[in-house]
Amino acid sequence: MFSSLARCASRAALHVLKGTSRPSKPGKVPCFGHQTLAAVPLPTVGGTTVVRHAQVLDHKRLLQVEWDDGSYSFYPFTWLRDNCQCPLCMLQSAKARSLLLTDLDVHTGMDQVQITENNKVSITWPDQHSSEFEPDWLKKRCFSPEARQARQEELFLNEREFWDSALQIPMADFEAVLHDDKAALAWLVALRRFGIVYLKGAPVEQGQLARLSRRIGYLRLTFYGHTWQVQDKPMANNVAYTSGKLSLHTDYPALHHPPGVQFLHCLQQAQQGGESEVVDGFHMAELLRREDPEAFNTLSSLYIDYTDTGSDYCDFIVQSKNRIIDVDCEGRVVRINYNNATRDSTLDLPLDQVQPFYSSLKSFVELMNRPENVVSYRMEPGDLVTFDNWRLLHGRKNYSSGGRTLRHLEGAYLDWDEVMSRMRILRKAVHGDS
Numbered sequence: 001m002f003s004s005l006a007r008c009a010s011r012a013a014l015h016v017l018k019g020t021s022r023p024s025k026p027g028k029v030p031c032f033g034h035q036t037l038a039a040v041p042l043p044t045v046g047g048t049t050v051v052r053h054a055q056v057l058d059h060k061r062l063l064q065v066e067w068d069d070g071s072y073s074f075y076p077f078t079w080l081r082d083n084c085q086c087p088l089c090m091l092q093s094a095k096a097r098s099l100l101l102t103d104l105d106v107h108t109g110m111d112q113v114q115i116t117e118n119n120k121v122s123i124t125w126p127d128q129h130s131s132e133f134e135p136d137w138l139k140k141r142c143f144s145p146e147a148r149q150a151r152q153e154e155l156f157l158n159e160r161e162f163w164d165s166a167l168q169i170p171m172a173d174f175e176a177v178l179h180d181d182k183a184a185l186a187w188l189v190a191l192r193r194f195g196i197v198y199l200k201g202a203p204v205e206q207g208q209l210a211r212l213s214r215r216i217g218y219l220r221l222t223f224y225g226h227t228w229q230v231q232d233k234p235m236a237n238n239v240a241y242t243s244g245k246l247s248l249h250t251d252y253p254a255l256h257h258p259p260g261v262q263f264l265h266c267l268q269q270a271q272q273g274g275e276s277e278v279v280d281g282f283h284m285a286e287l288l289r290r291e292d293p294e295a296f297n298t299l300s301s302l303y304i305d306y307t308d309t310g311s312d313y314c315d316f317i318v319q320s321k322n323r324i325i326d327v328d329c330e331g332r333v334v335r336i337n338y339n340n341a342t343r344d345s346t347l348d349l350p351l352d353q354v355q356p357f358y359s360s361l362k363s364f365v366e367l368m369n370r371p372e373n374v375v376s377y378r379m380e381p382g383d384l385v386t387f388d389n390w391r392l393l394h395g396r397k398n399y400s401s402g403g404r405t406l407r408h409l410e411g412a413y414l415d416w417d418e419v420m421s422r423m424r425i426l427r428k429a430v431h432g433d434s
C-alpha cells in the first residue's frame with residue numbers, strides 16, 4: 001500500500017517524530033521532509049477476558065468481579081440493571097436502550113449472581129428479571145480511573161503528539177487512502193495524533209475533496225459552499241480569496257462550532273509565492289501557559305467577537321463569541337479560535353481589559369511565529385493537505401497573480417464526529433476490535 005511512498009521514504013527519514021519540542025536546526029532547508037504513515041503505531045485494543053468469581057456486596061450495592069489475573073472490578077447495581085443487554089431492555093437492531101428510566105428502579109437490590117458455563121456473569125434481579133454480561137464487555141466498562149482513561153483514549157484518541165518546525169509531516173498516497181482500509185486508518189489516526197497529514201497523488205481536477213469526504217461520510221456545508229475555491233477573486237468576500245498574505249489562523253472562528261477538519265487540494269500553484277505555513281496550536285498554547293501565564297489566562301478566559309458578512313452559497317451575517325484559547329472545565333486546551341481577518345471591531349470587554357487583551361494576543365502571535373515553531377511547505381498540483389482545524393493554525397505567503405498560472409486550491413470542511421466515526425469503523429475492520 002505504501003509502495004508509491006517508497007521514493008519519498010528514501011528521501012526522508014522513515015521515523016516517527018520523537019521529542020515534542022526539538023529545537024529547530026539552523027539553516028534548515030525550506031522544503032519539508034515527510035514521515036510515512038507505515039511508521040506510525042496504531043493503538044491496539046481487546047483481548048479475551050475471563051471471570052474467576054463474582055460476588056454481591058449488598059451493603060455497598062456493588063457487584064465485585066474477580067478477573068483471571070486476580071484483579072477486581074466493581075459495578076453498581078443500578079448501572080448493571082440500567083445496562084441489561086436482553087432483548088426486553090435493548091433494541092438489538094439499534095444497539096440502543098429501550099428500557100425507560102421510568103421503569104428503572106435506581107434503588108434496586110440484586111437477588112443472585114452466577115458465572116455461566118460460557119463464563120458470562122448472570123444476574124437475577126428482585127423482580128426475577130435476569131441479565132447476562134460478557135466478561136470483555138464488563139471489563140471495558142470497569143469504573144477504575146485507569147480503565148476509564150484507557151476506554152476514553154480508545155474511543156476518542158485524545159492523546160496528541162506536539163511538534164515544532166522539526167516535524168516531518170506524515171504523508172500517504174491519495175488513492176491508497178481511498179481504496180485501502182489500512183492506509184485510510186493510518187491516515188485518520190495520524191490526523192488525530194499529529195493534526196496534519198499530507199496526501200500525494202490526487203488527480204489534478206476539482207471534485208477530489210468530495211470523493212475524499214465520501215470516504216469518511218459527508219462534508220460540512222458552510223456559507224462558503226460544500227467545497228470552496230481559494231483563488232484571487234474580484235470583490236473577494238473573504239481575505240482568503242485574494243493574493244495577499246494570510247497570517248496564521250484557524251478557519252471560521254466566526255462560527256460557534258468551527259469546522260473540525262480542513263482539506264485543501266492544490267490544483268494550481270502560483271508562479272511566485274503562495275507557500276504554506278502551519279503551527280501546532282495546542283503546543284503553542286502550552287508554551288504560552290509556561291512562558292506567559294497571564295497572557296494564557298487572558299486568552300483562555302475572554303470571549304472575543306468574530307464577524308463574517310457577505311454572500312456566497314447564500315447571504316450571511318455571522319457573529320460569534322469564542323475564546324482564542326478554548327479550554328475545557330479542567331483547563332485542557334481543546335480548540336484554538338483565531339483568525340485576525342474576522343476578529344470583530346466590536347470588542348465586548350470592559351475598558352480596562354482592552355489593552356491587556358491586545359498585549360496577550362501579541363504575545364501568543366509572536367510565539368507561534370517563531371521560526372522554531374513553524375513548518376513551511378509549498379503545495380504542488382495534486383497535493384492535498386488534511387489538518388485539524390481545531391488545533392493547527394495555518395497561513396500562506398502572498399503570491400503573484402495574473403499571467404498564465406492562476407493559483408487555485410479547492411477546500412472543504414468536515415467535522416471530527418464524522419472523521420472519528422470512520423476511524424472507529426476502520427479500526428474494527430482492520431484490527432477486528434469493537
Ligand SMILES: C[N+](C)(C)CCCC(=O)O
Nearest residue numbers: 224238240251252253339
Ligand atoms: C476559506 N474560507 C473562505 C472558506 C474560509 C476562510 C476562513 C475564515 O473566514 O475564517
Ligand SMILES: O=C(O)CCC(=O)C(=O)O
Nearest residue numbers: 230240246251276395396
Ligand atoms: O491559500 C492557502 O494556501 C490557504 C487558504 C486558506 O487558509 C483559507 O482559504 O482559509
Ligand SMILES: [Fe+2]
Nearest residue numbers: 240250251394
Ligand atoms: Fe484558512
Ligand SMILES: [Zn+2]
Nearest residue numbers: 084086088089
Ligand atoms: Zn433486561
